[in-house]
Amino acid sequence: xxxxxxxxxxxxxxxxxxxxxxxxxxxxxxxxxxxxxxxxxxxxxxxxxxxxxxxxxxxxxxxxxxxxxxxxxxxxxxxxxxxxxxxxxxxxxxxxxxxxxxxxxxxxxxxxxxxxxxxxxxxxxxxxxxxxxxxxxxxxxxxxxxxxxxxxxxxxxxxxxxxxxxxxxxxxxxxxxxxxxxxxxxxxxxxxxxxxxxxxxxxxxxxxxxxxxxxxxxxxxxxxxxxxxxxxxxxxxxxxxxxxxxxxxxx
Amino acid sequence: xxxxxxxxxxxxxxxxxxxxxxxxxxxxxxxxxxxxxxxxxxxxxxxxxxxxxxxxxxxxxxxxxxxxxxxxxxxxxxxxxxxxxxxxxxxxxxxxxxxxxxxxxxxxxxxxxxxxxxxxxxxxxxxxxxxxxxxxxxxxxxxxxxxxxxxxxxxxxxxxxxxxxxxxxxxxxxxxxxxxxxxxxxxxxxxxxxxxxxxxxxxxxxxxxxxxxxxxxxxxxxxxxxxxxxxxxxxxxxxxxxxxxxxxxxxxxxxxxxxxxxxxxxxxxxxxxxxxxxxxxxxxxxxxxxxxxxxxxxxxxxxxxxxxxxx
Amino acid sequence: xxxxxxxxxxxxxxxxxxxxxxxxxxxxxxxxxxxxxxxxxxxxxxxxxxxxxxxxxxxxxxxxxxxxxxxxxxxxxxxxxxxxxxxxxxxxxxxxxxxxxxxxxxxxxxxxxxxxxxxxxxxxxxxxxxxxxxxxxxxxxxxxxxxxxxxxxxxxxxxxxxxxxxxxxxxxxxxxxxxxxxxxxxxxxxxxxxxxxxxxxxxxxxxxxxxxxxxxxxxxxxxxxxxxxxxxxxxxxxxxxxxxxxxxxxxxxxxxxxxxxxxxxxxxxxxxxxxxxxxxxxxxxxxx
Numbered sequence: 001x002x003x004x005x006x007x008x009x010x011x012x013x014x015x016x017x018x019x020x021x022x023x024x025x026x027x028x029x030x031x032x033x034x035x036x037x038x039x040x041x042x043x044x045x046x047x048x049x050x051x052x053x054x055x056x057x058x059x060x061x062x063x064x065x066x067x068x069x070x071x072x073x074x075x076x077x078x079x080x081x082x083x084x085x086x087x088x089x090x091x092x093x094x095x096x097x098x099x100x101x102x103x104x105x106x107x108x109x110x111x112x113x114x115x116x117x118x119x120x121x122x123x124x125x126x127x128x129x130x131x132x133x134x135x136x137x138x139x140x141x142x143x144x145x146x147x148x149x150x151x152x153x154x155x156x157x158x159x160x161x162x163x164x165x166x167x168x169x170x171x172x173x174x175x176x177x178x179x180x181x182x183x184x185x186x187x188x189x190x191x192x193x194x195x196x197x198x199x200x201x202x203x204x205x206x207x208x209x210x211x212x213x214x215x216x217x218x219x220x221x222x223x224x225x226x227x228x229x230x231x232x233x234x235x236x237x238x239x240x241x242x243x244x245x246x247x248x249x250x251x
Numbered sequence: 252x253x254x255x256x257x258x259x260x261x262x263x264x265x266x267x268x269x270x271x272x273x274x275x276x277x278x279x280x281x282x283x284x285x286x287x288x289x290x291x292x293x294x295x296x297x298x299x300x301x302x303x304x305x306x307x308x309x310x311x312x313x314x315x316x317x318x319x320x321x322x323x324x325x326x327x328x329x330x331x332x333x334x335x336x337x338x339x340x341x342x343x344x345x346x347x348x349x350x351x352x353x354x355x356x357x358x359x360x361x362x363x364x365x366x367x368x369x370x371x372x373x374x375x376x377x378x379x380x381x382x383x384x385x386x387x388x389x390x391x392x393x394x395x396x397x398x399x400x401x402x403x404x405x406x407x408x409x410x411x412x413x414x415x416x417x418x419x420x421x422x423x424x425x426x427x428x429x430x431x432x433x434x435x436x437x438x439x440x441x442x443x444x445x446x447x448x449x450x451x452x453x454x455x456x457x458x459x460x461x462x463x464x465x466x467x468x469x470x471x472x473x474x475x476x477x478x479x480x481x482x483x484x485x486x487x488x489x490x491x492x493x494x495x496x497x498x499x500x501x502x503x504x505x506x507x508x509x510x511x512x513x514x515x516x517x518x519x520x521x522x523x524x525x526x527x528x529x530x531x532x533x534x535x536x537x538x539x540x541x542x543x544x545x546x547x548x549x550x551x552x553x554x555x556x557x558x559x560x561x562x
Numbered sequence: 563x564x565x566x567x568x569x570x571x572x573x574x575x576x577x578x579x580x581x582x583x584x585x586x587x588x589x590x591x592x593x594x595x596x597x598x599x600x601x602x603x604x605x606x607x608x609x610x611x612x613x614x615x616x617x618x619x620x621x622x623x624x625x626x627x628x629x630x631x632x633x634x635x636x637x638x639x640x641x642x643x644x645x646x647x648x649x650x651x652x653x654x655x656x657x658x659x660x661x662x663x664x665x666x667x668x669x670x671x672x673x674x675x676x677x678x679x680x681x682x683x684x685x686x687x688x689x690x691x692x693x694x695x696x697x698x699x700x701x702x703x704x705x706x707x708x709x710x711x712x713x714x715x716x717x718x719x720x721x722x723x724x725x726x727x728x729x730x731x732x733x734x735x736x737x738x739x740x741x742x743x744x745x746x747x748x749x750x751x752x753x754x755x756x757x758x759x760x761x762x763x764x765x766x767x768x769x770x771x772x773x774x775x776x777x778x779x780x781x782x783x784x785x786x787x788x789x790x791x792x793x794x795x796x797x798x799x800x801x802x803x804x805x806x807x808x809x810x811x812x813x814x815x816x817x818x819x820x821x822x823x824x825x826x827x828x829x830x831x832x833x834x835x836x837x838x839x840x841x842x843x844x845x846x847x848x849x850x
Contacts, residue, residue: 056444057443058440058443058444077443077448078440078443078444079442079443079444079445079446079447079448079449082443082444082445082446083446087444087445088444090441094438094440094441095438095441096434096437096438096441097437098437103430106430107430107431107434107442107445108445110427110430110431110445110447111442111445111446111447112445112446115427116427116428116431116446116447117427117428117431118426118427118428119422119423119426119428119429120422120426121426121427122422122425122426122427123425123426123427123429123430125427126427165445169445169446302655302658304599304662349833349834349837352837352838352841353837353841355654356591356595356596356597356654356658357793357797357841359597359658360597360789360792360793361789361793361833361837363599363785363786363789364786364789364790364793364833365830367782367785367786367789368786368826368827368829368830369826370782371783371786371825371826372823372824372826372827375822375823375825375826376823376824377823378823484782485662485782486666489662489666492659496659526670526674527670528666528667528669528670529666529667529670529671529674531663531666532662532663532664532665532666532667532670533663533667534663535659535660535662535663535666536646536660536663536664538659539650539653539656539659539660539663540646540649540650540656540660543653543656
């Protein structure tokens with residue numbers, strides 16, 4: 001682990017990504033402090049997920065810079081970013097459906113440990129991994145389902161497994177891509193309190209459409225539209241801003 | 252139940268030379284070799300999600316290296332075997348770098364193209380490989396001074412190597428690296444986000460599979476005492492792939508059963524007809540259309556259903 | 563000098579043959595996401611049909627034969643697509659495996675029907691006399707073959723870019739879901755393109771006959787060349803198949819003439835270079 005050398009946990013400078021002629025993110029700049037809770041909002045197609053994909057390394061930006069705790073990660077492969085303390089969840093649930101919940105979370109733990117290269121010992125040899133995985137599952141309230149395959153559990157529970165896999169990594173920066181999508185009201189409040197309980201060592205950046213819930217969790221808000229940052233700042237200031245109203249109400 | 256079956260099978264395999272005739276012992280040796288080969292291919296196809304149509308490259312190259320070193324340059328079997336396996340593994344590392352530039356169908360096409368190039372080379376470079384005539388008159392090694400020329404001795408030898416190979420590959424797939432490999436097969440993007448290096452994981456699996464493919468190749472050339480470019484052909488790769496898929500890819504038992512089945516089929520069919528390739532093609536169509544998940548998982552499901560029904 | 567010019571022409575004509583083979587392969591792959599491993603067998607089937615027809619009926623025209631064989635192979639391809647491939651639409655790996663199975667069946671069936679000896683395909687009488695240009699002697703048939711390849715490239719280009727069918731095919735290559743959503747009968751389109759690809763390969767097989775003749779193993783010789791052309795040129799790109807065919811034709815012909823034992827290794831090189839720097843191929847938009 002490198003020591004934080006910057007006052008920002010994550011910094012994005014003039015990020016640009018275009019597919020052919022279609023510009024998806026244009027000159028996006030963000031600066032997020034350690035421990036901050038940042039909400040990213042904007043209409044469909046505003047470039048929110050594309051921004052996340054560039055931060056996590058799934059897509060290469062055409063130009064611009066991404067810094068994690070001051071270190072330039074713009075050209076690093078996704079797995080190297082994970083080792084520097086970046087985790088993410090997906091809008092479309094991306095789990096190992098045939099495997100148990102415990103195995104899913106264990107993979108999250110294994111990804112950061114040298115034992116992922118171990119070819120002689122069975123995975124079950126690492127009892128500490130299993131214990132830790134069960135502890136994380138307990139924290140998201142799914143311990144009772146630990147031995148079930150993901151394909152057996154309900155949609156809302158899968159959302160929580162997504163979170164558990166990322167949380168197990170104890171990331172410094174956590175990207176949550178619509179963690180509330182498709183949840184019922186009860187499930188929503190469960191996941192909400194789960195996100196609220198994430199320790200302050202972790203900086204949380206969240207894309208979410210459900211404003212009622214998400215705004216409660218956020219301290220700062222960034223509004224994107226057509227791939228640009230429209231407003232950026234403290235939650236209440238952004239909500240009150242006229243430009244926010246323009247984007248959302250079209251006036 | 253499972254343990255009883257496994258013990259019975261082991262006892263049968265060990266005691267086979269005491270009651271089976273030469274024909275069946277030789278057939279069994281060939282099956283054992285095909286099993287190692289199918290298991291190694293299954294590391295790629297079943298556990299890595301990398302469908303290769305060029306796996307015969309490893310079998311053929313290992314066999315050719317050993318054949319050339321022992322027959323032409325007069326090497327002993329020991330050093331020849333080491334160089335042959337080492338050479339094959341290095342070749343797997345190189346082929347892996349090329350083929351893993353792509354995944355899915357691109358990977359399949361590149362492996363096929365690479366192996367066809369080797370096959371063409373074996374045919375054309377007749378100064379070295381003796382071309383279409385192949386290299387005849389090879390010998391079998393004498394490990395610890397024990398000659399392997401009798402069918403029983405060779406069977407024992409093949410059985411020991413196969414048991415060891417099976418064990419090593421079983422350990423490999425159940426290891427934490429095996430979990431990484433299966434994870435990369437199922438969700439490569441997620442695995443990368445979790446900190447795994449998908450490319451490196453696939454590459455290592457490719458090299459390991461190449462290594463065991465080379466071991467199968469050595470046994471192959473020891474058994475036949477002859478090597479021909481056909482062992483490098485697409486048909487040779489395809490037979491192994493058929494064994495893996497017919498048996499059930501991604502399981503340990505599947506390729507064993509599948510490889511045995513394909514070899515038995517080939518053997519019995521050849522008694523009646525020369526048209527093995529037509530039969531091979533038809534079996535391909537049949538397996539893919541009728542039982543795409545393979546025989547072993549299919550039987551497993553059937554057993555589960557029967558048990559569920561009897562309760 | 564004569565050597566270089568003759569080999570140059572040989573490589574052009576061989577490149578033309580490769581284009582007839584690989585353009586269909588590339589189209590099928592681009593639209594159907596299917597690596598059609600039967601393609602080499604389709605080519606060989608065309609050559610055998612041509613060789614047998616010309617041997618049986620004296621004075622039969624090579625061009626008519628090529629057309630006929632093209633239709634026959636297209637029909638066989640169409641049947642295979644309708645009866646087998648359509649059942650496996652959700653199983654891309656299964657599709658590849660059945661095309662491989664089919665390749666074995668055709669290959670072996672040719673051996674049963676027409677034996678192990680190679681059967682020559684005669685060069686049309688009026689093209690047997692060599693052509694003289696600037697004092698150099700050219701085999702006329704090869705010149706005509708290059709013309710054929712260029713003509714069919716133009717025809718394919720016209721079909722893809724200027725016709726309604728072509729517009730639908732392009733839409734399907736770009737985005738299958740979208741094409742289906744706007745009402746393009748994608749399933750029928752698949753059959754049409756598969757027949758078209760098989761037909762071109764079959765006709766190409768006949769036209770290649772006077773150079774290659776029909777022999778067992780022709781399919782296994784041709785298929786890897788098509789694979790390398792498509793890996794080189796980019797999947798689903800007509801231009802890529804065109805350029806790739808002539809590049810490979812050149813390398814293969816000169817490689818065979820200058821270093822006969824190493825010709826296959828030399829084929830490796832462009833493929834490796836392209837894969838290293840542009841895995842999607844020279845003119846491809848997406849990776850395989």
